[in-house]
Amino acid sequence: MKLSKDMRAFQGRLGHEFTTPELLIRALTHPSVSTANREDNQRLEFLGDRVLGLVMATALLDHDRKATEGQLAPRFNALVRKEACADVAREIDLGAVLKLGRSEMMTGGRRKQALLGDAMEAVIAAVYKDAGFEAAQTVILRLWGNRIGAVEDDARDPKTALQEYVQARRQPPPAYVLVERSGPDHEPVFTIAAQLQDGTEERATAGSKRLAEQAAAKALLARLENDT
Known part of the structure; x- marks a missing residue:
């Protein structure tokens, strides 16, 4: 399957070229446009949340080897919560390639925080399934970048x-x-x-x-x- 020009450009912003393009398309397909022949991104979102969590937990441990569990937990929550995922999605203009149903299109779905956060997690899972954990880890650490070192010591909700x-x-x-x-x-x-x-x-x-x-x-x- 060939990707559209917009999808290929998104791969560049993401930092991963898919061997199986269908995974990327599924990750960007909102339930509002899913059909019997087209899967939506909800299952990938479930997986991506776990992949992101493992990468972030490992990164935090490596970044601060003296931090206690009490310090690490709020930092972790700040980095994996939906708002953080949506912020990263905006930085790579994920909304521009989201596949949405008409109702979501009409109500500004490309800018909705929940939709962007969910799709970002699904894209992470797509990278993981396409190329394995190390590839997903590389993408996540690059996209989250300075957030890991800059997360507040007290990042509690x-x-x-x-x-x-x-x-x-x-x-x-x-x-x-x-x-x-x-x-x-x-x-x-x-x-x-x-x-x-x-x-x-x-x-x-x-x-x-x-x-x-x-x-x-x-x-x-x-x-x-x-x-x-």
Whole structure:
């Protein structure tokens, strides 16, 4: 099977030329366009998540040989979470070659974080199945690059970090309140307030509730830590 010009260009950005091009096509096929004769990327996504995890765990151990499990775990989570995968996908313009159904096309699917993150994991699995673990490892380490060395020592999810902070002070857990939802249906914007029982709060705006909650939690935690 011959790849299109766009697909061949994507191979260059990815840093891997496929011996079995069908694997790349499957990795870039969203369930919205799958048929009985065309597999989607969900099974590859499942595998790619595990390959990425093994590569990142190994890389973190090699990078900091004195780090404890307690230090390594949040760094690992920061590097393999969906947002990190989507960021890498954007850097190599994966969205440009995603195969989407009409409904996803109409609602901005090429820019959706979840779709990009899932497809990035599927592409990793495709490289693994095409050429083995070392090839996948090479691609991952090149694409993630400086992220591995630059990941914060405390890379915990902000919501988890905030909850641990207030629990340590015997306070009730924070609440997350939707303040406003704006924008079109295909590209919504959410404003979330992270609130403590005493009324202290910080707000943040993002393209998903989850990201807005995380940003609000991070802002509130920073405020609490500065106040003390």
